[in-house]
Amino acid sequence: MERVELMEKALTADYTSLKELGWLEVYEALRGWWPKRMSIEDLAPYLDALHEEPAEKVMSTLRGMRGEQWRPSPSALYREIQGIVAKSQAEHDAKKDRFGRKKRADQGSAALLRVRMLIDSGVHTCTCNPRPTAVREDRFHVLTCSDCGGLEQGQVFNAEDDLDF
Ligand SMILES: [Zn+2]
DSSP: OOHHHHHHHHHTTOHHHHHHHTHHHHHHHHHHHSSSOOOGGGGHHHHHHHTTSOHHHHHHHHHHTTTSSSOOOHHHHHHHHTTOOOSOTGGGOTTBOTTSOBOOGGGSHHHHHHHHHHHHTTOOBOOOSSOOSOEEEOTTOOEEETTTOOBOHHHHHHHHHTOOO
């Protein structure tokens, strides 16, 4: 299944399809085995990173990580599956940028993931000149130009830059 199509199943809470594809079990394990709250939408970044892997393989890797204190991030899980040991915790902490600073909501992985999905689905990037003075922010913290409806350039740049695992 296509990456974007699969992620959309999580973002639209399509439990039936996710169950058929084996990913609901993955979601329930991620949610149930670690204390931090997780919603079905939070599965989308995992699907982004792991869509090429069979859900059963992800499950067996997860079982091996069950004793860890914190829920593995999508990139940590990806690396574990690939047999690569993560070099540092900060590196795959999705809430921190590469300098270890806390990200704003519109710079968070979920927002940037959404931006990449919108780019993939053909939404244009704002090229207004001068740069727009007003931007809108939707519930995914995606920024769009109030004049042309295009994606905000800076966030598009960050979204492309976020694919670093
Ligand atoms: Zn614009």
